[in-house]
Amino acid sequence: SHAIDRARVAEGEAAANWRDRANLLPPLAKAFSTDVGVEAASLGIQVHGGMGFIEETGAAALYRDARIAPIYEGTNGIQAIDLVSRKLPLGGGAHVHRYIGELKAMADAVRTSNIEGFGRTADNLDRALADLDEATRFLQRLLADGKADAAMAGATPYLRLISLAAGGAYLAQGGLADRGRVALCRFFAENLLGETRALKERVIDGAESLAAAGKALIA
Incomplete structure (x- = not known):
């Protein structure tokens, strides 16, 4: 919504940049948030044990409610394909790299802040963003070479990769503004950002x- 508002009031190249941003981010916002919602609801059932599986606690109902979200308003698989096929080429392919550059600036700000509570957040963000940059360039090369099917094969892991990297950077930005959020940012960086390397390898090699x-399955 921020990008949409900025696009309305900006002019020229600035307006075009914000329009591209408003087009780039919806797959991340819709697909990643709903996938995480399902994971959280499933964990809620697990925490309750057998009681979570029956209706008495309400945990099962929460899971059913969460499970529909990745399906409607464009299934998350379609969101991933849209991200790779239509959003990565925005601005001749340059817009997503400007976005990654902005995320890298957030990581640099953490490093120079010298706030002890961040731990190794900056290092973890650097690695995640390097994974994102490599995966992005790989997919863009496939698209440029007309190998759309190969690019689409990496769409789902790529969506999670860019979402994790962006989420870590935004949490870092929040931690810089409010010290009370630093611990949450560090938890995310040290417990979730480690996925990005495996996701990058799935994009490139999968x-x-x-x-x-x-x-083999069809045969």
């Missing part, structure tokens, strides 16, 4: 094995 597995 297409061929995905196609082969599909043929």
